[in-house]
Amino acid sequence: xxxxxxxxxxxxxxxxxxxxxxxxxxxxxxxxxxxxxxxxxxxxxxxxxxxxxxxxxxxxxxxxxxxxxxxxxxxxxxxxxxxxxxxxxxxxxxxxxxxxxxxxxxxxxxxxxxxxxxxxx
Numbered sequence: 001x002x003x004x005x006x007x008x009x010x011x012x013x014x015x016x017x018x019x020x021x022x023x024x025x026x027x028x029x030x031x032x033x034x035x036x037x038x039x040x041x042x043x044x045x046x047x048x049x050x051x052x053x054x055x056x057x058x059x060x061x062x063x064x065x066x067x068x069x070x071x072x073x074x075x076x077x078x079x080x081x082x083x084x085x086x087x088x089x090x091x092x093x094x095x096x097x098x099x100x101x102x103x104x105x106x107x108x109x110x111x112x113x114x115x116x117x118x119x120x121x
Contacts, residue, residue, distance in 0.1 A: 001038075002112045003037050003110075005037060006033070007058075007060070007108060011026040012026050012076070014070060026077075027076075034082050036085075047088065047115040050115070052115055054093045055096045056095060057098050058071050058107075059104035059108045061106050063103060071099065072095055075109065
């Protein structure tokens with residue numbers, strides 16, 4: 001299953017120092033957007049028991065250096081939305097973040113989900 005999400009709001013980065021209400025609003029928006037993207041994709045299916053590998057490919061909006069742990073933390077709300085849409089606990093997710101050198105206007109995040117180690121790409 002593959003979906004495409006917008007670049008995470010900078011207020012979601014763990015180093016951002018924002019008011020709690022602004023952070024809550026950004027988290028809610030990211031979670032809902034991911035949820036409706038998965039539901040709208042028509043690709044919702046059941047995964048076998050066990051781990052679900054979530055391959056997160058980041059295509060940044062510019063050439064600034066970024067770290068994968070900060071970007072992965074910025075995606076927490078979106079991951080929760082994906083888990084909600086699939087009806088699974090996000091503790092099943094095994095993350096594989098990758099920051100690409102290719103710049104994409106506005107930035108995008110491509111998410112691919114695969115079940116179990118035999119289906120991993």
